[in-house]
Structures are given as structure tokens and as C-alpha cells.
Amino acid sequence: MKHQGFNIAILILSGITVAYIIYPLVTILSFTEPAELLNSLTRPQVWNAFIISLVSATISTSVLALFGIPFAYFLAKYTIPGKFVLRVIVIIPLVLPPLASGALLLGVFGPNSPLVKSFPGVEFTQSILGVIIAQIYVSSPFMILASQAAFESVDESYEKIARVLGNNRLETFFRILLPLAKTGIIIGVIMSWVRAVGELGATMMMAYNPHTISIQIFEDNAIGGLRQAISGIILVVVLAILIVIIFYITTTKGRQILSLGNLASSSSSGEQ
């Protein structure tokens, strides 16, 4: 009897959690009529904002990969005194409220800063560049931490053996570490990209214009309520569903290869 009670409690709690997540998605369609909905989906502002979000997120993620993955390698593989300080620094953009991050970035890139004054003619704020700067800052923990975890999850024996077999550090990185850490890094890329697309607070400070999709939804809601914001909302929901599917495919397929590989390396079964 007690045994049953436990199961029921777990199921109820899980059920409530799932409902909490799904219910809002199910109800958004009730906010507007089909004809109105179709109409609003053709608004060019919304599509512009959407494309700006997608493009800037892609650029941000690329820059982040270029710098973040080597840094993750450094964190995973090098020992220096006080490395824990670096680990703490990495999560700062994660724990800072996005508006605060935006404000801090304005200190560096705002019109009165020395950096901006030495590059006259370059629009650091209220521009796509501003959007990208904000996105890079808030997404960085995802790229770095995911890549670091991926590198750390690769059994060190593989690298040692590659070195003994004549490969230097660089060759070992490309031939062994990167292929085996691939799945974790891809997850980091996806999460960074998603975070960049969804960013609002920091972009609001650094670049209210041109509108990203988040700012567009915010503005539409402020002006016309959910009825006006619905078009932007639908676009991002569809995008979210796509991301979830991609995420699922990557993690299950990728994890299969890695876990079987670890199985083969950490234990040997005797001959059947």
C-alpha cells in the first residue's frame, strides 16, 4: 500500500510539471481567430525581427565557438594555480540578470566610452553589432561550460595512447579529442544559439533597435496585447519545437557512440 502511494505521488507531481509546461502552448491559439492570425503572420516587421534574431544569433555563436572552444580546452586540460577563479568568472554572465549585463556592456561599448571613441564611425550600440555583442556575452557560459564538460568526459587514456603513438598535442586534439567531444560541443552550440535568439534584457540596453524578435514581441504586447504579439510568438514556438527535435536527435545518436566507446574502454568482457 505504501509502495503504491509513492508511485502515485511521483506521477501526480510529474503530471503537474508537464501540464505547466504544455498548457500555455496549447492555449495561445485561442487568443485570436484564424483569419486574424493568418493576417498577422504576414507582418513584415515581425519577419524582419525574426531574421535579425536568427542571423545575429548565428554570427554570435560562430564567434563564441572560435574563442570559447579553445578556452574550454584550456580549462579542461591545463593546470595553473587559481584555475578555480577562471571557472567562477565563466558563470558570471549566467548569474547576472540580463538587464544588468546589458548595463555593464554599455559601460564598455556605450557612446562615451574610450573604446568607442577610438573607433569613430563604428556603431557599437543600437545596431546589429550591438545585438551581437549582447548575445555573445550572455551565451558564453553555455558554449564554454558545455564544451569543457565534453572535453572532460573523454577518457584520458585515448589521448595518452594517441601521444604515445606519435601524435603531438595539436594532432591529438583534432584526431581524438574533438571527434569524441563532438556531441557535447554541438549541444553547447545549440544552447548558445537558442539563448542568443531568446535574449531580451541585454539587447534591450545595447540595441533596442533594430528589433530582435524578442523585442518585437515585447513591443507588440505592450502596444496591442497578446493579439498583436501572437505572430511573433507563433514563430518562436515553431522554432522551439524544431530545436527540440534537433536536440533530441543529436543527443541520442551521439551519446550512443560515446557510451558504447566508454564501455569498450573501461571494461573488457571475457570471450563468450
Add this chain to the structure above:
Amino acid sequence: MIGPTGSGKTTLLNLIAGLLKPDQGSIIIDGLDITNKPIESRRLGYTFQSPSLFPHLNVYENIVFGLDKRSKKENNIQITNFLKDLGISHLINRRIQGLSGGEMQKVSLARMLITKPKAMLMDEPLAHLDNPTKRRLRLDLRRVLKIQRVPVIYVTHFEDDVYALADSVSTLHNGVIEYTDKLESIFLNSSFSSSSSYSSSSSSFLSNGFTGGNYLEGEVVRSNAGVTIFSIGSHLLETLGSYRVGSKVGIVLRPEDIILSKENVNTSARNIVRAKVISITKQHNESGIADIHLLIDKFRITARITEESRTALGIREDDFIFAIFKASSPQVVREE
């Protein structure tokens, strides 16, 4: 190289390979000081306890990983022969995820040997395998390593590994090498050990918890139905297992497996030989146990019985007695 857990065997191999930096001292191979050479330039081979085959590559790709493009082409025939020698040709295109423990260790060995290393470092490669696989692979291992003519430092704490594979034995204790000597010096029945006490090498060897063994060499005369008869000198002895007729075998016989009798008795044991007692000593450290050193025609063996039995039977130097042991006692450790 043998030694208790924690004596530093793996640390030593890691230092030689360059995976660890020494605090002081130097490492010299063939007169060349490699202490400051990076791992990838040392031209050594190193197999770990677990095969650690690269999971994203298949068997062939794993094996040729250490070869550059040019070597791959030039050595294609050599690679095929090598695989045939180890009995893994049929695995060449397989993914490593489907291999058995023994197969993985063979691939791991091939991966290292194919780069023609100056020396091989092996850290208990047979440790995780089940007994039948271990026994089979041990025989293959010696054969392959001899053919490749590569010096090997083999770390183990299995006594059978020592008898099967070693040319010489080193004992390591708390990071210090106590003794290095030829394999023959640790056998109980070695003609090198004096009759009154064990050589310091075998003492060192035995203090590792090894019981010691008699090593005999013979030739297979007949083998069928799981029973093999081999000849040593003028004697025919029986052991279990199937071996090729005509091949030379190295056999280890444990001293405690030998039963002594004053008379020629009829028992189920298949082996009974008449021997002369050459000398009697106390087993290393245990005064309640006696080692009886026997001479049989041209070869010697040492039997181990309790001191009580010895006095009860009245066994003394120069006596003639019968040494009896079952066919299951002798273990074939080498086959050529």
C-alpha cells in the same frame, strides 16, 4: 616486473613513456637520454590494462593510427601478415564495439607493435580477461613478441605471467627495484640456485607472495582427447590440454602439487617418477614446511610437504623416493 600494488610499477612505466615527469634523475634508452623528449618522440609502445581502443574508429583505423600515410602504403602487406599472426584478420573492418576482451587486447597490441617501437611497455594486459582467454593469449603474446624482436617491460602480479613470458624478472618494492635477474634464477629447481639456500633473487621473488615453481622443458609426443603426453629426458609425463605433436613445451609444476611416497603405489595420479633426494631445506620463511629437492635422471624438481610428513615418512638426504602428481598439475606456459 613484479611488485605489490602501490609499489610504483605503473608510475615507472608512465615515467618511461613520458606521461609523467620525473622529479629528478634521467631516462636513457639505448644510450640516448630521453628525459626531456616529448611523449610523441620517444618511439615506445605502451599497452594499458584496458585496451582503450578509439571508439570512433574501426579496427583497421585503430591499428594504423600511429602510422603516417607513407608507412600505411608501404606496410600494407606487413599489416596483413601481422594481423594473421595474431589471428585477428577477420576483424579488420569491424567496429570495436562488438569485440570480445581478448580480441580488443590483441588489436591494442597490434596498434602499438605496428609502429615498430624501440621497446614495449605493458601494464598487466591480461588482468581483465577470464582464465581460458588469458592462457591462450599468453601463449600468443610470447610468440608474437619474440617474432617482433622488441624488448618488453611487462608489469604483472600473476605468477603464471612470469613463467610464461619472462626472460628476466625484476622486483619492485616502494619505488625501488630490489632485484633483476634471469628467469632461471627464480625457479625452485634451477641449477643456478645453491642447494642450501635460495638465491637472493628468488627470495625477493617469493616474498611477493608467489609460491614458486618447478620449470621443465619437454617435447609433445602424443595428444588427443584433451590429454597430452610429453617427454622429458627418458620420462613420459602426462598433462591436460591439447598441443601440437612435436612442439617444445615449457611446463611449470608447483612444488605443493607433488606427493611423495616411499613405495611405488597405485593411485589415480598419472605421473609417478623415481627420484633421489639431493637436499632438504625449509620453505622460504615457513619452518613447518619442507622443500625436498629431488634429482630425476637429468632434471631436478622440488617438492613441498609439511615437516611433520617428512619426519613421519622418514625422508632424508640420499633416500630414493617416488614423486607423484596428477595430470592436472603441470601447466604448459610456453609452446614453440
